[in-house]
Amino acid sequence: MSAQLPDYALVLAGILFGMGLLGVLMRRNIIYILISVEVMLNAAGLAFIAAGSRLAQADGQVMFIFILTLAAAEASVGLALIIQFYRAYRTLDSDAAKDMRG
């Protein structure tokens, strides 16, 4: 019974990834879009952990650490962009930036 846990974990990773994708698609506030991206990255990490657990290898956790690094870098740059966005448009609605200037 315990051997099937990675399979359920993969399904859970799919559910969480789908919810993150839903959040990215349906929210217009860029803070929520960033939160949803974090959820999706978390789900990807869960999929790696499940695969590593199933194969009894350390590679899954190594990949999870890389995903964690990526999420940290992405969050810092994304938050800096959000702050600049808010300073420029005085709103967090991503539709405010739909027109290009150039």
Next chain:
Amino acid sequence: MVVPFFVAATIAVIATLFAITRTNAVHSLLNLIVAILSLAVIFYTLGAPFAAALEVIVYAGAIVVLLLFVVMMLNLGRQAVAEERTLLTTRVWILPALLAAALLVELVVLLSARAPAARNSIVGPTEVGVALFGPYLVAVEIASFLLIAGIVGAFHLGRRLRPGSQGGQAGAPGAAVGGTPAGGVARERRQAAAGVLLGEDHPGGAE
């Protein structure tokens, strides 16, 4: 290990649902923290205690707190909550919900098609460390490049941009007077940082 897994999985799904549907960003982030903690429990039940610890420390402790600080810094009030509520109508979310649900059904069908038995053993921090600094050493170095790029990018993007007209107005008369050299140098630095045209005021302000 089966019951904790399913309890944590239920909590993760519910908390993530709340995290992506709340209209107050702080509530949303707190729900996200709950989801991350339950994911850490799931990692533990899957035999990855090191990843569980990292999930709590780095995700819940650093990344989400960073998001929380930015939300507090932007100082969104009730007006932002009300505005968000008007944006989130059924017409907006029903189509992405259907798309994501279709993708999810496909994924579940694909994953449940094959189910060979496998062993579930604990992979401790020692093995992860050996793998990380053995075959994955180059990837670790590349990850450090990524972090440096993230730091520099966040610093560059997060600096306060001044409008060019305001900087030009403040700089031109001050440089012509040239009373205090220290003030002139500071003003020049500010002008250079703002990317304003320095022009012929530049030597006058310095001397």
